[in-house]
Structures are given as structure tokens and as C-alpha cells.
Amino acid sequence: xxxxxxxxxxxxxxxxxxxxxWMALTSFKTLVETMQVxxxxxxxxxxxxxxxEVLLKMDFQRYYLNTVIMTLAVDAAQLLTCATAAYAxxxxxxxxxxxxxxxxxxxxxxPAQMTLLPRYQLMTRIGWxxxxxxxxxxxxxxxxxxxxxxxxxxxxxxxxxxxARIDGCGHVRTFALIDAPLCKSALxxxxxxxxxxxxxxxxxxxVITNSDSMKVLSLAMAAMxxxxxxxxxxxxxxxxxxxxxxxxxxxxxxxxxxxxxVFTGIKA
Amino acid sequence: MxxxxxxxxMAMVALFYLWPMVYAIYMxxxxxxxxxxxxxxxxxxxxxxxxxxxxxxEMGNTFTYMLGAxxxxxxxxxxLASALNRRIPCRxxxxxxxxxxxxxxxxxxxxxxRWLLNSKYxxxxxxxxxxxxxxxxxxxxxxxxxxxxxxxxxxxxxxYNMIILLAGLQGIGRQYYEAAEVEGxxxxxxxxRVTLPLxxxxxFFLLTMMVMDALKAFDIIFVFSGVSSKLxxxxxxxxxxxxxxxxxxxxxxxxxxxxxxxxxxxLFLIIxxxxxxxxxxxxxxxxxx
Numbered sequence: 001x002x003x004x005x006x007x008x009x010x011x012x013x014x015x016x017x018x019x020x021x022w023m024a025l026t027s028f029k030t031l032v033e034t035m036q037v038x039x040x041x042x043x044x045x046x047x048x049x050x051x052x053e054v055l056l057k058m059d060f061q062r063y064y065l066n067t068v069i070m071t072l073a074v075d076a077a078q079l080l081t082c083a084t085a086a087y088a089x090x091x092x093x094x095x096x097x098x099x100x101x102x103x104x105x106x107x108x109x110x111p112a113q114m115t116l117l118p119r120y121q122l123m124t125r126i127g128w129x130x131x132x133x134x135x136x137x138x139x140x141x142x143x144x145x146x147x148x149x150x151x152x153x154x155x156x157x158x159x160x161x162x163x164a165r166i167d168g169c170g171h172v173r174t175f176a177l178i179d180a181p182l183c184k185s186a187l188x189x190x191x192x193x194x195x196x197x198x199x200x201x202x203x204x205x206x207v208i209t210n211s212d213s214m215k216v217l218s219l220a221m222a223a224m225x226x227x228x229x230x231x232x233x234x235x236x237x238x239x240x241x242x243x244x245x246x247x248x249x250x251x252x253x254x255x256x257x258x259x260x261x262v263f264t265g266i267k268a
Numbered sequence: 269m270x271x272x273x274x275x276x277x278m279a280m281v282a283l284f285y286l287w288p289m290v291y292a293i294y295m296x297x298x299x300x301x302x303x304x305x306x307x308x309x310x311x312x313x314x315x316x317x318x319x320x321x322x323x324x325x326e327m328g329n330t331f332t333y334m335l336g337a338x339x340x341x342x343x344x345x346x347x348l349a350s351a352l353n354r355r356i357p358c359r360x361x362x363x364x365x366x367x368x369x370x371x372x373x374x375x376x377x378x379x380x381x382r383w384l385l386n387s388k389y390x391x392x393x394x395x396x397x398x399x400x401x402x403x404x405x406x407x408x409x410x411x412x413x414x415x416x417x418x419x420x421x422x423x424x425x426x427x428y429n430m431i432i433l434l435a436g437l438q439g440i441g442r443q444y445y446e447a448a449e450v451e452g453x454x455x456x457x458x459x460x461r462v463t464l465p466l467x468x469x470x471x472f473f474l475l476t477m478m479v480m481d482a483l484k485a486f487d488i489i490f491v492f493s494g495v496s497s498k499l500x501x502x503x504x505x506x507x508x509x510x511x512x513x514x515x516x517x518x519x520x521x522x523x524x525x526x527x528x529x530x531x532x533x534x535l536f537l538i539i540x541x542x543x544x545x546x547x548x549x550x551x552x553x554x555x556x557x
Contacts, residue, residue, distance in 0.1 A: 009351055013365040016423070020368065022391065023380045035389050081277040088273035097270075100278065107285050111484055111539055113512050114532045117295065117519050118288035121302065141280035171269055200373040202487045203512075207520055221375045222491055225382070232383050239376040250371040254364070261428065262435040 023243075027051070027236040034232045050237040058234070060241065062213060063220040069132065070205075070216055071198045074139045079191055082145035083183075087175045089146065090153035091161060101150075107143040113203070120207050130209050135216075139204060145190060148264060152186040153179060189260025192253045199246055217242045295529035302525045313530035323531065325506060326514040327538075329414070333510060334482035336418035337425070341478060342471070344422065345429035350463070352430070353437045363434075367427035374424065378491035381420050382407060407492070410503040417488055417508060424488075425481075429474050436470035437463070465555040472554045476546050483539050486512040511535045 026034055027050055029043040054060045088094070089101050119138050120129070128134030156179055164174045180187065202218040209215060215223070221242055224235060250257060296313055298306035317323045352362055369377060384390050385406035393403035406416045444466065448458045464471075493508045509517075511531060519528035 005351060006356060009348075009356070009362060012348070013362055016365045016369060016427070018391075019377065019380045019384060019423075020372075022384060026383070034383075037389065037394065039389075039391055039394050081280070084273040085277040088270050092270045092273065094270035100274070103286075104278075104281065107281060109540065109543070110285055110289055111480070111536060113484055113486075113515055114292055114536045115285055115288035116515065117525055117529055117532065118291040119284055120519075121291075121525075122283070122288070124302075137280070138284045141277060141284050143281055143285070146277060171273070175273075196371055200375075202375055202490065203516070206490075207516070218373055218375045221373070221379060225379055225491060235379055236383070239379050242376045243372040246371050246373065247368065250368075251364070258367075258431055262432055 023236050023239050026233060027240045029233045031231060031233050047233075050233050051241070054234050054237045054241065058220075058224070058238070059212070060217075060220065060238065063215050063217050064241070066132070066214065067199060067216040067218075070136055070139075071195055073132075073136045074198045075191060075194055077136075077140045078142055078145055078194055079187060081140065082142055082190070083149055083180060083187060084175065085146045086149035087153050087171075087179055090150045090156075091174075091179065092171060104143045104146055108147065116203070116207060123208060130211055130214050132214070134208050135205060135214070138208075139198060139201070142194075145194070148190055148260075149183065149186060151263075152183045156182055185256055185259065186263075188253065188256045189263070192249065192257040193260050195249060196246055292529045292532055295526050296533045297530075298526040300526040301523045303523070306526065309526065313527050314534070316527065317530055317534060322506075322509070323514060326509050326511045326531075327534075329508060330483055330485065330510045332414060333418060333421075333485055333508075334479060336414070337421040337482050338475070338478045340418065341422050341425045341429060342474060345426045345433055345474075346471075348426065348430045349433035349437055350459070352434055363431070366430055369424045369426075370428040374487040375491050377424065378420065378488055381423075382492065385416060408504070410507040413493060413504055413507050417492055420492075421482075421485075421488060425478070429478070432474060433467065433470060436467050440466045468554045469556060472546070472550050476543060479542050479546065480539055483535065483542065484512055485510050486516065489513050490516075511538075 025041060025043060028046040028048070029050075030047060033040060033043055089097065123129050123134045123138065128137075160178060160182075161174055164178055169177070200218060201216075202222065205216045205219045206222070209219065221238060224238060295306065297309060297311070299309050299313075300306035348366060352359055356362075385392050387393050387403065387405050387408060390406075392406070396403045404412045406412055440463065444462050445458065448462050453461065489508050489510050490513065493504045494513065512535070515528045515531045515535070518524045518531060
């Protein structure tokens with residue numbers, strides 16, 4: 001590739017990264033500094049007060065806690081139930097297995113938006129609107145998760161399970177002690193994909209919660225733009241806090257995550 | 269034993285996907301505020317939907333957004349993937365840089381972009397003015413806002429598609445390129461006759477997924493024009509309101525659950541039709557080994 005191509009690639013990378021750099025720098029500025037023309041890049045001094053203000057005055061602690069609880073709960077429950085179902089579809093024989101799996105696959109076609117209103121109605125009916133369980137439980141089912149993990153269980157050699165059976169291992173122990181550990185990287189990959197999705201989700205929290213104390217980060221951020229539309233130094237501090245955990249997670253689990261999304265793209 | 273393994277997940281899928289799907293279709297045939305008992309209407313909601321200016325505008329906007337965002341993202345990510353598939357310095361850095369937007373919260377990055385694109389204090393327009401170029405009202409001009417949304421979407425999505433295409437490129441066997449070189453094919457011939465056909469299953473997958481995602485667009489519209497107009501309407505919102513935005517607004521702001529369900533059903537049918545169309549068209553261009 002020529003020098004021109006490399007320069008283009010670099011320019012593109014700058015366009016990708018500038019918003020993040022700008023977000024981080026602005027988050028330390030004063031309100032006056034954010035509105036200076038011509039623009040100044042660096043803050044006069046790095047004000048950590050912006051972060052304190054967002055965390056304490058705007059109650060970001062609460063939104064953080066809600067988001068962490070929601071993400072971890074959805075993740076744990078979804079991974080466990082999807083993995084067991086995926087194992088059963090891949091390794092167990094039972095009547096109606098293929099029919100059930102076909103139904104599951106057809107569900108991949110249904111957009112979540114189509115089921116939004118009835119899901120909301122159901123939650124209201126049982127009194128779960130504006131509760132943590134109402135927020136979390138409907139996010140747990142994932143036909144996609146079962147499908148994704150099943151592919152990995154299918155790829156495991158069958159004689160391992162046969163040997164376990166001969167040694168007197170039931171399905172629970174075979175799953176927990178042999179097959180699940182062998183699929184560790186697939187489980188991590190799916191866990192990371194799922195964490196990002198749950199952490200960033202907006203529509204379901206927007207619909208199901210209505211009090212300030214139940215807000216998650218995405219919702220709080222959306223609301224802040226309406227109320228504090230001009231206080232960009234604090235808005236950027238909030239953005240940094242909302243995005244940084246996922247950026248770190250991505251950097252740490254990059255290899256697994258990329259393998260996971262590549263797998264879905266290539267095998268599909 | 270099998271019931272224990274599949275039970276929890278299947279029960280939840282049935283409760284939160286299958287049943288709601290059926291129920292949504294039933295709701296779409298009624299007039300229902302969610303508070304009183306639903307009144308059966310037949311197809312009246314659908315008739316209203318296809319004569320309502322707002323609903324038709326939502327369908328139009330959704331398609332405009334899709335027709336803008338999908339081809340640009342796909343072309344750009346293909347270009348990036350082929351560039352990064354060569355031996356170039358700092359490949360790892362480029363991969364992470366382009367991918368970063370894909371892992372960050374759409375609501376948060378939308379917020380950053382709104383500041384970058386602010387007509388007075390934003391760096392984009394300040395840079396454009398410094399270069400003597402026109403500085404459009406990215407966020408305030410109803411004629412420009414859709415372009416803004418498309419560009420921000422491309423920025424958010426391009427890295428994700430690039431990674432998948434990159435993996436696809438790396439999966440193409442050396443022997444194809446060697447054979448082409450022996451035959452004396454030039455670079456462009458190799459790209460169009462070897463790379464593109466062998467990559468077409470991956471391109472097909474991405475195209476299908478991107479079309480689906482674009483038809484379901486919500487977050488970015490909600491943040492860019494929904495919140496700022498307090499959901500009340502106005503030319504900015506009218507220029508960008510999408511079908512999912514309409515479902516949200518009718519269902520939860522106006523409490524027109526039946527009407528919103530009809531909209532959701534239409535969206536589902538459109539997604540289904542678009543997917544079926546792509547599966548039909550794939551025979552013409554997707555090449556399976």
C-alpha cells in the first residue's frame with residue numbers, strides 16, 4: 001500500500017478517536033472553557049470536581065449501581081440458561097428436540113420492538129413495572145445465545161462424553177465439569193458481547209422504569225441531554241464514566257470478543 | 269433431565285417472545301389505551317397507519333436512513349478491511365481505533381457528537397470555517413439532520429463490519445491468489461474476480477444484519493432529535509422520526525397501544541420481506557464454494 005493509503009488510514013483513525021479524546025479533555029474543563037471560540041483543547045487545569053458533581057449531585061452513583069446490577073444479573077442468568085439449553089440441544093436426545101430448536105431459530109427473526117408492548121403489559125399485570133426484576137428478567141431470554149453456544153458444544157468430540165458416561169457421569173456433571181470448561185472461550189466471548197449489549201441498552205429500561213431511582217446509565221444520559229443540554233463539561237464527565245468500563249472490558253477481552261463476533265459473521 | 273436443561277430458557281423465550289408476538293398481533297386489531305378493556309376494531313389501525321402523514325413519514329425516514337447508512341458503512345468497511353489485510357505498520361492500533369465506537373454506549377457517543385457538531389462551539393464547524401468551507405447546521409437544520417444521523421451511524425458501525433470482513437479476507441486461501449497471479453491478472457481483476465466473490469457470503473451476512481439493524485433504529489434518533497424537542501414534534505423530529513420511534517411514542521407517550529402494535533406488526537413484516545428479498549437475490553451474487 002502506498003503512502004497515500006496509509007495517510008488515509010491514519011486520517012480515518014483520527015476521526016474515530018477524536019470524539020473520545022475530546023470527550024475526555026472536555027470532562028476536566030470549566031463551563032466557560034467549553035464555550036471558548038477559538039477552541040482550546042487542553043483544560044486550564046484538570047478539574048476532578050466535574051466528576052464529583054456528576055457522581056454526587058446528579059446521583060450517578062445510583063445509576064451506576066443499577067446498571068452494574070442489571071448487567072451482571074442479565075449476564076449470569078443468560079449465560080447459565082443459554083449454556084445448559086445449548087448443551088441439551090447439542091448433546092442430549094429427547095423427543096421434540098429438533099422441533100423445539102426450529103422454533104427457537106424462528107424467534108431470531110422477531111424484532112424485540114415487536115414484543116415490546118406486550119412485554120410491558122405483562123410486567124404491569126404482575127406489578128413488576130419500575131422494579132429491578134421487571135427490568136432484568138425479560139432481558140434474560142436469548143434465542144441467539146442458545147444458537148451461538150450450541151455450535152461450540154456440537155464441535156466438541158463425542159467420545160469425551162461417552163467416556164464420562166462410562167465413568168458414571170450424569171449430564172449435569174458432564175456439562176459442569178467437562179463440556180462447559182472446554183467451551184470456556186466461547187462462553188467468555190458470548191459473555192462479553194452480552195455485557196456490552198446489556199450495559200448500553202436504552203429502549204427496554206426507558207419503557208419499563210419511570211422513577212429516578214430506577215434509572216440506568218443510558219437512560220440517565222439521555223435524560224441529562226434534555227435537562228442540562230448546555231453543561232457540556234459535566235455531560236462529558238458523565239459520558240466518560242458511562243463508556244470507560246466497556247472500553248476497558250473490550251481492551252482486556254479483545255481477543256475473545258473479536259473471535260466471538262467473527263465467529264457469528266463467518267459461520268452464519 | 270432435558271427439561272431441566274432447556275426449561276428455564278425455553279420458558280422465558282415463550283413468555284417474552286412467542287406469546288408477546290401473538291399478543292401484539294391481537295392488540296393491533298384493537299383500540300386500547302392499556303387502561304380500559306380493548307375494543308375490537310378489525311383492520312382499522314392498519315388503514316389509519318397507511319393514511320397517516322406521520323406514520324408514512326416514519327416509514328420514509330426509516331428507509332432513507334437505511335439507504336444512506338447501509339451502503340456507505342459496507343463500502344467503507346470493505347475498503348478498510350482490505351487495507352488492514354496487508355502488512356502495514358501499527359495494524360493492531362488501527363484495528364482497535366476503528367473498533368472502539370462499536371463498544372461504546374450509543375447514547376453517550378451521540379452526546380459527544382452533538383457537542384462536536386454544535387454549530388457555534390463545535391470543533392467540526394470551527395475546523396470547516398477555518399478552511400473556508402461552508403459550516404452546515406448539523407443538528408438544527410431539518411434538511412441536514414438525517415445526513416448527520418447517517419454519518420454518525422457510519423462512524424459507529426464501520427469498525428464492527430471491518431473486523432468481520434477482515435476475518436473473511438483472512439479465510440481466503442492463498443492458492444486462489446497464486447492462481448490468479450499465474451494467469452497474469454491485475455490488482456483490480458484480482459479484487460473483483462477473486463476477492464469479492466469469495467467474500468460474498470460474509471458480505472451477504474453483513475448486509476442482511478445491517479438492513480435489519482437500520483430498520484430498527486431508535487437510540488440515535490431518540491438522543492439526536494427526540495430529547496431535544498422534548499418528544500413534542502417539530503420539523504427536526506419530523507425529519508428523523510423512524511418506525512420504532514413511532515412505536516415508542518404511540519405506545520408509551522400517547523397510550524395508543526393498539527395503534528402502536530399495528531406499527532410494530534408492519535415493521536416486522538417489512539423486516540421479514542426485506543430479509544426474504546435478500547435471500548432471494550443472493551442467488552444472483554453470493555458465491556458459495
